[in-house]
Amino acid sequence: MTELELIVVFALLSGSTVFFGGLLSHYFGSHVTSGLIKAEIIHSSTAFGGGILMAAVALVLIPEGMIALSIVPMALFFLIGAITFFFIDRYMQRKGGAMSQLLGMLSDFVPEAIAMGAVFSQNPQLGMLLAIIIAIQNFPEAFNAYLELSAHYSAKKCLIILFVLSFSGLGSALAGYYFLSGMPRTVGALMLFSSGGIIYLIFQDIAPLSKISKNWIPALGACIGFLVGMVGLELLG
Template structure:
């Protein structure tokens, strides 16, 4: 349990680090896009070599497929709800609404980090409980992909007029809950069947796949430019290598 708390805190700490960086200064879009692309490649490798492969080996295809569908649908529905919240605006050209729109955009990013962070970190805890040790590939993927989400969200919130203290409180809460999910995954592995464990792996994989296609990859391409694909391949290669070595 202590190990789960430690590694969960390490993985989630990039959320708080990103928020701190976001309120300290404005970062170039190119840099954020590059980090997003690298994290996206690492997440693709983690879905392939960690979540799907481990879920299949643990429980077989049916629980994995069930969890995959549940994770994909859950993230899709939650993401749509966040988008609808952000669209509840009057004339977007009205100057006095710009700050409010930025704040809602920042809040949407925070909710997104929360939604995909919980299943990711729960899988870390499950792996530790199963005696597999910490997954270096998944740890790197979570840490790197969290940074630009938190930086972008905190920057938007700060530009909207939110105080630094309120922004940090939000991200401290998200960080704490995500870290707690690792302990939850560890405890869950001790009391549930291998079928449920495989379904949790599938849930995380499904949620991440939808998040990658709907949010992370398009934003990485938009901000990172033409080199985003090459950086994504680099992130995939590094994470895949770590997965094979671990």
């Protein structure tokens, strides 16, 4: 396979779990009826997704962004990301929608897919491993995003939204490959912008949603999610 064909295949692989995570969430909602068990699974999944997002920020996005940029632009892009997501979140709340998991997934998925495309021209093996890790990250995040979307839209519309978004990784990877392969500072700025937004979403929306009174299992889910990110980083070498 050519380099471009590899990028297309692995970008589609990394994005496919956005749809399949939502599909699993749909069937979970239809077939799991026990209130207590259902609540524990939902909150643990939310915490697990938050742990993966935090791992993506702490282990991939911020370290790579800090390597690419000096201290002033580093701080600037991080703060711009946090403030931007603050206003987006307030706008969503005024409109009556809660989409923190969906925003968190996209703010993690898109910059990593761009980075995947950008590094493919220099290190295809690294690009392939990054695609696999992105696919693992997307699955629980899409599971939770479907649960949020289902409170506002029909099941069919939720799945259509996630199906369309699953292709955002392909567009992002191709953009990274064609336009950003020789622009590490731009990729770094994008990663730091996303990091600021993700951290805002985790502490404002995702972590509070994962809490259940007198139940400690979701917190373990967050730890396991972070561990998945650590293992992914080790796989990248």
